[in-house]
Amino acid sequence: GQNIDQPTEMTATEGAIVQINCTYQTSGFNGLFWYQQHAGEAPTFLSYNVLDGLEEKGRFSSFLSRSKGYSYLLLKELQMKDSASYLCAVRKNTGGFKTIFGAGTRLFVKA
Amino acid sequence: DTGVSQNPRHKITKRGQNVTFRCDPISEHNRLYWYRQTLGQGPEFLTYFQNEAQLEKSRLLSDRFSAERPKGSFSTLEIQRTEQGDSAMYLCASSLGQGANNEQFFGPGTRLTVL
Numbered sequence: 001g002q003n004i005d006q007p008t009e010m011t012a013t014e015g016a017i018v019q020i021n022c023t024y025q026t027s028g029f030n031g032l033f034w035y036q037q038h039a040g041e042a043p044t045f046l047s048y049n050v051l052d053g054l055e056e057k058g059r060f061s062s063f064l065s066r067s068k069g070y071s072y073l074l075l076k077e078l079q080m081k082d083s084a085s086y087l088c089a090v091r092k093n094t095g096g097f098k099t100i101f102g103a104g105t106r107l108f109v110k111a
Numbered sequence: 112d113t114g115v116s117q118n119p120r121h122k123i124t125k126r127g128q129n130v131t132f133r134c135d136p137i138s139e140h141n142r143l144y145w146y147r148q149t150l151g152q153g154p155e156f157l158t159y160f161q162n163e164a165q166l167e168k169s170r171l172l173s174d175r176f177s178a179e180r181p182k183g184s185f186s187t188l189e190i191q192r193t194e195q196g197d198s199a200m201y202l203c204a205s206s207l208g209q210g211a212n213n214e215q216f217f218g219p220g221t222r223l224t225v226l
Binding site: 087089 | 156
């Protein structure tokens with residue numbers, strides 16, 4: 001089976017740094033995605049990690065440790081527009097790279 | 112607009128009726144996915160196509176659900192004898208199927224309300 005855990009909600013202040021953690025248990029791990037989803041909108045791609053380590057992309061960075069089944073998304077210099085749900089998703093290497101999503105972390109950025 | 116499109120954007124139906132949704136993926140993408148999302152949850156995998164072949168279907172999907180992708184381009188998702196529990200956002204996504212990350216591009220979704 002598979003299980004993806006991430007905090008339900010987080011609150012942070014504009015200009016600050018926030019780290020959203022994700023732990024997973026799955027067979028056939030092929031990679032880990034982070035998606036951003038604003039309320040009422042479709043998810044949009046943020047990052048993809050397949051090897052251990054940190055991937056940096058502008059204000060957003062994503063980290064993966066396959067041995068620990070752990071990832072985090074780091075958001076720097078928070079802006080109000082970053083208020084959204086952040087979805088951790090695991091891609092499996094079976095069945096055409098099926099992707100399993102976590103429930104998401106709702107991030108509230110306050111002034 | 113060259114993104115993923117879905118129609119209709121909203122559908123209200125009475126319990127017991129059949130509904131059909133359409134998804135047009137990005138033209139060069141050969142993989143197409145259907146997901147269902149309810150409030151406060153992440154997208155839940157329903158089914159997946161590579162070209163016209165349906166390669167995987169979630170065990171959560173009852174026999175009332177069927178999906179097709181007849182020519183390997185657009186896809187339809189049909190729900191027969193709808194139930195109130197079917198009320199959700201139905202998301203379609205497509206990906207290129209090659210390359211390092213196979214990023215999935217999502218459409219805007221079809222919001223279904225079953226009365």
